[in-house]
Each structure stands twice: as structure tokens, then as C-alpha cells.
Amino acid sequence: MGHTDGPPQSVRPAGADSAPVLPSPVLSVRTLTKRFPGVVANDGISLDFHAGETHVLLGENGAGKSTLIGMLAGMLRPDAGEILVQGSPVRILTPRQSLDLGIGTVFQHMLLVPSLSVIENLMLGGPWWQRLARGAAYRRFAELSECLGISLDPDLPVGHLSLGQQQQVEILRALWRDTRVLILDEPTSMLTPQGVRDLSAVLCRLCSQGVAIVLVTHKLAEAYDLGDRVSVLRQGRLVGGIAADEHRGMTEAQMTDQVIAMMFDPAHAPMADERAILLGRGNVHAPSVRRGAAPCLEVRNISTMPRTAAHGLQGVSFDLRPGEVLGIAGVDGNGQKQLAEVIAGQRAPSSGTVLVGGKDVTQGDVAARRNAGIRYVTDDRLGEGTVGSLSVAINLLLKNVGAEPFWHRGIADWARIRQAARDDIQRHDIRTRSEQTLLAKLSGGNIQKVLLARELGKAEGDVKVIVFSKPTHGLDLHNAQLAHRRIRESAAAGRGIVLLSTDLDELLTLSDRIGVLFQGRLVGIVDNGPGAGAAIGRLMTGAVAA
Amino acid sequence: MLTQPFLVALLFGAVTAGVPLLLAGMGEQISEKAGVLNIGIEGMMLLGAYCGFVAAYYSGSFALGFLAGGLGGMAVASLVALLCVRLGLNQIVIGIALTLGAEGLTALLHHFQFSRTYPRLDEAPVLALPLLADLPILGPALFAHNPLVYVSVALVAFLGWAFRHTYAGLNLEAAGVKPAALDAAGISVVGTRIGAVLATGFLAGVGGAYLANVGAGLFVPFMTHGAGFIGIVLAMLARGKPLWVLIGAALFGLSLALTTALQVAGINIPTDIVQMLPFALIMLVLVVFARHSVLPAALGLPYERGER
Ligand SMILES: Nc1ncnc2c1ncn2[C@@H]1O[C@H](COP(=O)(O)OP(=O)(O)OP(=O)(O)O)[C@@H](O)[C@H]1O
Ligand SMILES: [Mg+2]
Numbered sequence: 114m115g116h117t118d119g120p121p122q123s124v125r126p127a128g129a130d131s132a133p134v135l136p137s138p139v140l141s142v143r144t145l146t147k148r149f150p151g152v153v154a155n156d157g158i159s160l161d162f163h164a165g166e167t168h169v170l171l172g173e174n175g176a177g178k179s180t181l182i183g184m185l186a187g188m189l190r191p192d193a194g195e196i197l198v199q200g201s202p203v204r205i206l207t208p209r210q211s212l213d214l215g216i217g218t219v220f221q222h223m224l225l226v227p228s229l230s231v232i233e234n235l236m237l238g239g240p241w242w243q244r245l246a247r248g249a250a251y252r253r254f255a256e257l258s259e260c261l262g263i264s265l266d267p268d269l270p271v272g273h274l275s276l277g278q279q280q281q282v283e284i285l286r287a288l289w290r291d292t293r294v295l296i297l298d299e300p301t302s303m304l305t306p307q308g309v310r311d312l313s314a315v316l317c318r319l320c321s322q323g324v325a326i327v328l329v330t331h332k333l334a335e336a337y338d339l340g341d342r343v344s345v346l347r348q349g350r351l352v353g354g355i356a357a358d359e360h361r362g363m364t365e366a367q368m369t370d371q372v373i374a375m376m377f378d379p380a381h382a383p384m385a386d387e388r389a390i391l392l393g394r395g396n397v398h399a400p401s402v403r404r405g406a407a408p409c410l411e412v413r414n415i416s417t418m419p420r421t422a423a424h425g426l427q428g429v430s431f432d433l434r435p436g437e438v439l440g441i442a443g444v445d446g447n448g449q450k451q452l453a454e455v456i457a458g459q460r461a462p463s464s465g466t467v468l469v470g471g472k473d474v475t476q477g478d479v480a481a482r483r484n485a486g487i488r489y490v491t492d493d494r495l496g497e498g499t500v501g502s503l504s505v506a507i508n509l510l511l512k513n514v515g516a517e518p519f520w521h522r523g524i525a526d527w528a529r530i531r532q533a534a535r536d537d538i539q540r541h542d543i544r545t546r547s548e549q550t551l552l553a554k555l556s557g558g559n560i561q562k563v564l565l566a567r568e569l570g571k572a573e574g575d576v577k578v579i580v581f582s583k584p585t586h587g588l589d590l591h592n593a594q595l596a597h598r599r600i601r602e603s604a605a606a607g608r609g610i611v612l613l614s615t616d617l618d619e620l621l622t623l624s625d626r627i628g629v630l631f632q633g634r635l636v637g638i639v640d641n642g643p644g645a646g647a648a649i650g651r652l653m654t655g656a657v658a659a
Numbered sequence: 660m661l662t663q664p665f666l667v668a669l670l671f672g673a674v675t676a677g678v679p680l681l682l683a684g685m686g687e688q689i690s691e692k693a694g695v696l697n698i699g700i701e702g703m704m705l706l707g708a709y710c711g712f713v714a715a716y717y718s719g720s721f722a723l724g725f726l727a728g729g730l731g732g733m734a735v736a737s738l739v740a741l742l743c744v745r746l747g748l749n750q751i752v753i754g755i756a757l758t759l760g761a762e763g764l765t766a767l768l769h770h771f772q773f774s775r776t777y778p779r780l781d782e783a784p785v786l787a788l789p790l791l792a793d794l795p796i797l798g799p800a801l802f803a804h805n806p807l808v809y810v811s812v813a814l815v816a817f818l819g820w821a822f823r824h825t826y827a828g829l830n831l832e833a834a835g836v837k838p839a840a841l842d843a844a845g846i847s848v849v850g851t852r853i854g855a856v857l858a859t860g861f862l863a864g865v866g867g868a869y870l871a872n873v874g875a876g877l878f879v880p881f882m883t884h885g886a887g888f889i890g891i892v893l894a895m896l897a898r899g900k901p902l903w904v905l906i907g908a909a910l911f912g913l914s915l916a917l918t919t920a921l922q923v924a925g926i927n928i929p930t931d932i933v934q935m936l937p938f939a940l941i942m943l944v945l946v947v948f949a950r951h952s953v954l955p956a957a958l959g960l961p962y963e964r965g966e967r
Contacts (some may be wrong), residue, residue: 188843189965207964209845224840226833227956238844243849277814303674 137200139164139213139325140185140216140294145194147180149554154180156349162294164355167316167326169336172346173376173560173589176542178329179221181346182298186218187211212238215293218282219300221329221557221587222495227272234271235286244483244514260318262311276492276583277303277615279447284312288319295319296327299557301335302586303492305444305615305653308514311512313339322524330590331558333372337365341595345375352376377591407471408432409577410456411485415465415631417451424633426450426462428457431628431635433578433609438600440624440641441613442649448633449613450492453580456611457489458482483512486577490568490584493614498564502555505532505545509567518632541566542592558587569599579603580611585619597623621646629653661745663796669913669920670800675874678811679704680884682866684897684904685811685818685889686859691894692822693855694835694957698754699739701887702761703860704867707732709765711868713772714802714879715780724872726809727866732864733857735761735950740853745855758887760868765882783873805873807865809857832853863887885938892941896948907944908943914940 115146136163144568148157154177162168170178183189195202198214205211211218214606223236236250254267263281271279280303287295295316301309316326316339330336336343341361344354346614353375355368363371410433421426426448433439443449454460456467458479466475469485506560510519510530519530520606535549544564545555550558565584581600585593600623604610614620620627625644628638631654683700690697711728715721735757743750783805789803822828830851833841838848870886871878889911897903914937921933 183965186843207845207847208843209847218843220843224837224843226840228836229829229832233829234840236826237829237841238846239829241825241827241830241846242855243826245824245826245829515686615680 114498117634122627134245135321138197139199141197142181143195143197145184145196146192147177147184148192151527151550153349154324155184155191156300158346158349158351159194160344160351162325162327163342163357164293164323164325166341167320167339169340169343170327170329170346171287171331171333171336171343171372171376174587174592175348175556176346177349178346178564179556180349181294182218182220182327182329183218185211185294185296186220190219197561197583206487214578215291217287217290217292217294217295218296219287219298221298222285222573223276225271225279228270229268230268231265231274231282232267234282235267235289241421242292245571253289255284257288260311260315261285261288262307263651267380275304275445275450278310280304283546288315292324294327298329299331299333299587300328301330303445303489303583303615306650307653308444309335331593332364333369333585333590336372337368343372345372347376373590376589397616406434406436408468409435409470410611411466411471412452412456413460413466413468415452415457415467417448417460417462424451426451427633428465429633429635430632431464431638433611435577435590435607435609436604437626438604438624439638440616440620441611441630442617442620442627443630445615447630449582451633452630453489453491453582453611453613456482456578456580457487486575488568488576488579490564490579490581490634492586493580494560494564499560500550503549503552504549505538505543505552505555506530506533506548508563509534509537511567513533519603537566542595558589558592561587562592565596565599569596569603574609577613578609579611582613583615584612585616590649593619600657617646617649620649660857665920665924666796667794667800668923670797671804672806672911672916672919673912674801674804675680675912676915677908679866679870679874679886679891680893680911681811681815681905681908682862682869683887684893684908685814686862686866687887687890687894688897688904689818689831689855689862689903690852690859691958692831692835692899692955693852694838694955694960694962695739695852695856695858696743696750696754696959697736697739697856698751699735699757699893700859700863700890701883701885702754703735703763703863704870704883704887704890704921705730705758705761706735706880707864707867708783708871709768709867709878710734710864710880712780712871712879714911719781721780721805722785725868728866728868728871728938732867733860735926736856736860736863738932739860740856743854744849744856747963750959762881765878769880771925777877778880779877780872789870806867807869807873812905812951815905822899822901832955834962835957838957839964841865842962842964849966850954851932852962855926863890866890885908888896889937889941892933892945895954896944898953911937 129388140162141160143159144157145155146157158181172178173271183193185204187210187458190206196205203214230248232254235254236245253269258265261284265278265281280300284300301312320326328433338621342355342357343360345352355371379653412431414431415429417425424447429452431439441449441452443591451460455462458481466473468474469487472485474482474485495501515523519526531548538545538548541562543566544559552563584600585596588596599608612620612623621641625640626638626640627649628635629649631652636650639645683704687697687700692946707728710731711724712729715724722888738757739753742748785803787808788802792798830841830846834848834851840849843850867883870883893904896907918933918936921928922930935951
């Protein structure tokens with residue numbers, strides 16, 4: 114597709130452009146195939162990864178991206194096909210072999226030991242008979258966090274960190290050793306725009322040093338800015354790609370059109386007018402607050418004890434009116450999780466009150482809050498959101514197990530449960546073999562869909578307030594859009610929505626007002642509209658903190 | 660009753676009774692840290708006791724006896740490694756089977772070897788620590804023991820250090836809490852766990868050999884009397900800290916010694932009640948402290964790469 118003659122219009126930093134593209138790829142896969150019971154997760158995939166190039170892998174949820182990466186990282190064994198390093202075939206049977214070949218990987222779901230400190234997690238993997246080389250590790254840590262603009266206490270247990278901070282640790286770990294090939298599976302799903310910029314700068318530098326980078330993302334803007342080459346997977350097959358020279362000559366809109374056409378079934382293809390969201394550039398949602406109505410949620414002067422890793426809340430107050438979407442922005446670890454948990458009743462505040470529809474519910478536990486009409490969608494889909502060893506059907510009902518109409522006096526009505534699950538699977542486009550599949554077998558994005566389906570789907574009970582924490586992380590374009598539409602519908606139906614997100618575009622797309630949490634304080638609430646993005650950016654750095 | 664000889668005998672007995680518990684508890688702690696619930700430790704102690712006794716009896720060397728005891732324990736542990744760690748079979752079922760198997764095997768072997776006689780070893784060698792051994796009461800009670808006693812206590816300090824300051828310590832922790840993270844870091848989870856289980860077997864076996872050769876001076880079938888199970892309790896309550904195993908072992912050792920001392924002193928309490936003391940103590944300790952025990956997240960779960 115001859116765009117090669119046009120002038121380069123990309124905004125990529127210079128380093129990546131001038132990097133020499135070596136003729137022989139550092140890493141290639143040939144007709145790589147991986148089957149799981151009932152699905153062919155990778156079906157004869159052949160790809161080349163070149164030194165000094167960022168190769169972006171795109172594809173809808175369940176397309177097989179993580180499976181491909183699992184095979185390169187030695188976590189999964191291919192059923193057929195081969196992997197070549199610098200032209201010669203290798204067998205990667207263990208993660209050790211992958212590391213020894215110079216392949217470093219950031220996995221989609223955190224692989225960190227919660228009871229060990231940040232620095233200990235980074236040191237993991239040394240020869241067992243040796244003393245820990247702490248001194249050297251601290252130096253490397255300081256050096257890398259400087260590059261990445263990360264400020265983390267290396268001695269904190271990882272279990273005390275927010276998921277966004279854990280993602281930073283994962284990135285540090287992949288960069289820890291010098292690698293020839295750096296694989297990142299959705300490394301930015303929990304990062305703030307600034308975090309993404311810092312990471313991008315590091316990736317560009319590595320690229321110019323000749324590292325081959327493989328990047329999985331659902332954000333097309335990232336694919337365009339960072340990628341030299343794009344490959345698209347669909348249902349386990351390689352369905353297309355954009356070569357490096359071709360990519361260089363394209364505008365963002367051209368690339369987006371091509372990629373979307375490759376990524377989705379025509380049936381699912383997103384509407385043209387929604388391209389702004391797909392681009393990750395976001396259109397600004399016009400505010401429509403019902404200022405007259407009585408607030409459905411009032412948070413008064415809430416404070417919590419500081420946890421070691423995260424700031425405690427300090428006197429946070431706001432009102433939420435029916436039909437309103439209140440976005441909460443801020444770098445992860447500034448009190449987002451505390452705020453969500455206090456509203457949901459999972460954490461007792463040290464002072465302050467929470468009122469739902471004018472009624473004080475501060476003392477109530479999770480069940481009492483649910484009865485009062487509060488729903489909470491956690492960002493920790495694997496840890497607290499779902500149970501991997503149970504079926505999709507049960508996970509879709511997790512908070513109502515034992516209740517009518519699916520259980521009658523403690524006896525499960527399986528036909529009904531399965532039917533309801535099949536309906537949800539259909540409605541939310543969940544890619545699973547059947548409703549009885551164990552949840553852990555689903556792809557990351559599809560697990561997120563199950564979580565959202567459960568909380569957004571049935572309007573059982575009288576729901577007044579829904580708290581979403583990073584609701585679309587890991588969702589592909591189409592499903593993120595679907596989720597956005599459902600969240601807006603939910604608001605239109607008169608519910609109040611609290612939307613915690615690190616994705617500024619998402620906040621600007623959905624919110625009526627956007628508050629910023631900085632070091633545990635709500636430093637400001639901005640009405641959404643022109644200029645809101647810049648104002649929030651300033652608040653997020655604490656620049657105008659009260 | 661609190662005469663000097665009584666106190667010395669009581670404390671001396673507490674050390675003698677406590678050392679096998681200490682070794683078993685430290686051993687179990689290593690396995691549990693790595694995510695393996697090693698119920699078969701009682702069997703490891705018993706085979707260790709038998710092998711240790713036989714080796715010491717024929718060679719006349721206590722050191723060889725301890726070594727043979729450790730190897731005997733490792734023999735049972737290698738079955739745990741194969742069946743539970745490699746093949747992923749249920750750790751509780753296998754552990755109970757191995758304990759029962761070791762009980763039967765040692766009774767049988769003992770019967771073939773010695774029929775109904777119970778030959779005794781010579782007095783175990785004693786190393787009196789210079790200066791310390793001259794203290795009143797404490798000297799003869801705590802500082803005039805078989806060298807293995809000091810080695811065991813030194814091991815507490817060493818393990819405490821190694822858990823925090825070596826890569827092996829990190830590996831154990833990761834294998835027990837999040838094995839996939841260890842695997843992704845390029846360290847074999849199965850290998851780490853096998854190493855841990857074998858170390859457990861060795862320590863438990865040495866503990867058994869000490870029980871037979873030093874504590875009793877002879878081998879009697881079933882002689883461990885639940886020492887391995889007490890070790891499991893100690894490890895669970897110690898939350899991964901070897902020092903707490905030492906404290907627990909001292910406590911149980913004291914209660915076991917008190918049992919003997921009361922009988923020797925001729926206090927008029929039915930012996931059955933006195934012998935229940937240590938086990939009543941376990942119950943009490945469990946009721947009071949068990950809710951605080953924090954076990955590794957992946958304890959008892961076999962690991963298979965790529966399974967999710
Ligand atoms: N261990 C497993 N057992 C069974 N099925 C699996 C397993 N791992 C992956 N699958 C299936 O393979 C397919 C591809 O999954 P994969 O995780 O590679 O998708 P993905 O492209 O990374 O999606 P996402 O964007 O949602 O992360 C899915 O249908 C998934 O259900
Ligand atoms: Mg994935």
C-alpha cells in the first residue's frame with residue numbers, strides 16, 4: 114500500500130528513525146502453533162523481530178498475543194513451528210533459556226512476590242548459594258528509576274503497592290538485565306500519561322541501542338507513536354501488518370483505519386464517528402450535570418490511616434448527583450484505592466462520613482453498602498475481582514451465590530445459571546469456550562469483561578452509585594468502547610458514577626467533573642470541557658495543591 | 660523440690676528433648692517456606708533414628724550415626740520430592756502414608772536385626788564449653804552437651820541469616836508465595852522445592868538420630884512419639900522465623916522434661932496425666948496463637964508451568 118513516497122509524518126523521536134535496520138532478524142518465529150483444549154490460540158504464526166525496531170502486536174481480546182509471548186518467554190511450549198534466534202533454530206523450554214537468549218519479558222498479569230520487597234523481587238533469579246548483592250541492586254535501582262521517572266521505596270513489600278506501582282516494578286525487572294529482545298505485554302495499561310511518556314523515552318533509547326522491542330497494546334496512539342512495524346492477530350492467526358517503511362509514511366488516521374479493518378470482524382467493526390476514542394485521543398464529553406437533584410453520594414471529610422506504600426486520605430469531600438460521572442485522576446498510589454474501598458465499605462475511615470441518598474452508611478460493611486445501593490468494580494481483576502478456579506458462569510454471579518432466583522433454598526438451578534451466563538457472554542462479547550470454562554483459562558481482557566458484565570449487566574436491586582476502578586484496562590478498542598457506552602447508559606439511568614482511572618482520555622471522554630487526588634488529598638475538581646485536560650495535568654503534579 | 664540437682668536435671672532434660680523438635684521444626688520450616696506441607700516428617704525422623712542408631716551401633720561413631728540418620732531422613736524425603744513435588748500428588752495423603760510406612764519398616768527392620776533385644780549405645784560424647792560450663796546450675800544444664808546441640812542452635816542463627824541474605828532465601832520465599840514469579844525469573848520451582856524437601860529430610864533424620872543415640876541411647880520402634888508432628892506445629896507458629904522455632908522447641912522440651920522430672924521426683928500425680936502435658940500444651944498454644952499463623956499462599960499446591 115504505497116504510502117512510502119509521502120513525507121514522514123510520525124511524531125516518533127529521532128533515535129528510532131535513524132536506527133539501522135539489520136537485514137537478519139534477531140528473533141523470528143515460523144509457523145508457530147499452540148492449541149488449548151477447544152481453541153487454537155496461535156495458528157501458524159510467522160513473524161520477524163529486528164534489532165533497533167519496536168514491533169507492535171495488536172489484536173482483539175483473546176486473539177493470542179499473550180500466548181505468543183508465553184512461548185517466547187519459555188512459559189508455554191509450542192505444539193508446532195520453530196523459534197529462531199539470529200537465524201538459527203532454538204528450543205525455548207524454560208524461562209531460564211529464554212533469559213539466557215537475552216529475552217526479557219513483562220507479563221500481562223503481575224508475576225511478583227507480594228511478601229518480598231521491591232528490591233528483593235528485582236534480585237530474584239541469582240545463584241542460590243550466593244549472598245544477595247544488595248549494594249549493586251540498590252545502585253541499579255536508582256539508575257533505572259531515574260530513567261523511568263519512577264519514585265518507589267525499594268524496601269516496601271510489593272504487596273503493599275498499588276497495581277500501577279507493581280506494573281512499574283515489572284518494567285524495572287524486564288530492564289534489569291541487559292536484553293537483546295524486550296517483550297512488553299500491555300505495559301501501559303495502568304500507567305498515567307506521564308508514566309507512558311517516560312516509558313516511551315526509555316524504549317526509544319533502547320531501540321537506538323539496538324534492542325528489539327515487542328510491544329502489546331490496545332491503544333492505537335501508542336502503536337503509532339512507538340511502533341516501527343505493526344502486526345495484527347485475530348483468532349490466533351496473523352491477519353496483517355504494516356511494514357516499517359510503510360508505517361513511516363502514514364498518518365495516524367491512515368494507520369488507524371487499516372489496523373481497525375484488520376483487527377475486527379466486519380460485524381464488530383466500530384463506527385467511524387467513534388474513531389476519536391479508538392485513537393486514544395479522546396473526544397471531550399459535554400457536561401450534563403443535574404445540579405438540581407439531591408446528591409446520591411456524599412463523602413464528607415474522609416481520612417484514613419496512611420498505609421506504608423500509599424498515602425492515607427486526608428479530609429476528602431465531594432458530592433455526587435444522580436446521572437453524574439465524577440472522574441478521579443491522579444498517579445496511582447495517591448489514595449485512589451483507599452477512596453474506592455472506603456466508599457465500598459471494604460475499609461473503615463479513621464474519620465469522616467459517607468452518605469448514600471442522604472443516609473449515613475459510614476458504619477456499614479460491604480453487604481450493608483450493597484444494600485444501600487453501592488457497587489464497586491475493582492481494578493484487581495485476578496486478586497479480588499474473580500476466582501480463577503471457578504467457572505465463568507459462577508464468576509458472573511459471584512456476589513449473589515445462594516440467592517434467588519438462581520438458587521432455591523440453597524439448591525442451585527443450574528439450567529437457569531447457565532442460561533443467564535450464556536446471555537451475558539453473548540451480550541458482553543466474552544470469548545470463552547463455554548460458560549463452564551474455568552475463568553483462569555480466559556485471556557486477560559476477557560476476564561475483565563466478566564468482571565464488568567457482573568457489575569454492569571443486571572440492574573438487580575436499587576443501584577444508586579457505582580465505583581469503577583480502571584474499568585477498561587486490558588480491553589480491546591471495541592470492548593473499551595462498549596464498556597464506555599454502558600457506563601454512560603448507567604449514568605443516564607440516574608446512577609451516580611465514580612470513575613477512578615489513570616487514563617486521562619478515558620476520564621475526559623466519560624466524566625462530567627474530574628477531581629484529582631494528590632498525596633491523599635482531593636486537590637481540586639474541574640468541570641470537564643475545553644482546557645480541562647491541561648488543568649488536570651497541572652493538578653496531578655501537585656503544582657497548585659491547596 | 661526446686662533443689663539444685665532437680666533444676667539441673669530439668670533443664671538438661673529440656674535441651675535433650677528439645678533438640679530433635681528444633682531440628683524437625685527448622686526442617687519443616689524450610690519445606691513450608693517453599694510451599695510444601697511436609698506431613699511425612701515423622702517418618703523421616705523415625706527412619707533417621709533407626710539408620711542413625713544402626714550406624715552408630717556398628718561403627719561406634721556418633722558422628723557417623725548422625726550422618727546416617729540424615730541420609731535415612733533424606734531417603735524418605737526423596738519420596739516426597741518425587742511423589743508430591745515432581746508428580747504433584749496430594750501432600751497430606753503421601754505424608755501420612757510415608758509416616759505409616761516408616762513406622763512399619765523400622766519396626767520390621769529392628770525385629771530382623773535385633774529380634775527382641777534392645778542393645779544400648781555407650782554414653783554419648785559431651786563437649787563442655789569452656790567458662791560457660793562452670794556457671795552454677797546453667798553450666799551443667801545447658802553447656803555440657805553433645806556437640807550436635809551447639810550445632811543445632813548455631814543453625815538457627817545461620818538459617819535466620821540465610822533466609823534474609825541469600826538468593827536461596829528469596830527462592831524459598833518465592834516458591835511458597837508465588838511460584839510462577841520464581842519460574843519467570845529463571846529459577847526452577849520444582850528444583851527449589853526438591854532441595855527444600857531434601858534439606859528437611861536431612862534435618863529431621865539427624866533429629867531422629869539424636870533422639871535415639873543421645874536422648875535414649877537405644878532404638879525402640881515408634882520412639883519418635885509425635886515429635887515430627889510437634890515440629891510441624893512449631894514451624895506453622897513460627898511464621899518463617901527460625902528463632903521462634905527455637906523458642907517453641909525450648910518450651911516443648913521443657914514440658915517433656917518436666918514430665919520425666921516429676922516422675923523421677925516421685926510427685927504423686929498419675930503418670931498418664933503427666934504424660935499428657937506436652938500435648939495439652941500444643942492444644943493450648945494452638946488455641947491461643949494459631950489464628951496468627953500466616954502460611955505461604957501456595958502451601959500444599961503443586962506447581963505446573965503455564966497452567967492457569
Ligand atoms: N492456559 C490456557 N488454557 C486454556 N486456554 C487458554 C490458556 N491460555 C490461553 N488460552 C486461550 O487462548 C486464547 C488466546 O489467549 P491470549 O491470552 O493469548 O489472548 P490475548 O490476545 O493476550 O488477549 P487479551 O488482549 O485479552 O490479553 C484465548 O481464547 C484463551 O482463552
Ligand atoms: Mg493478553
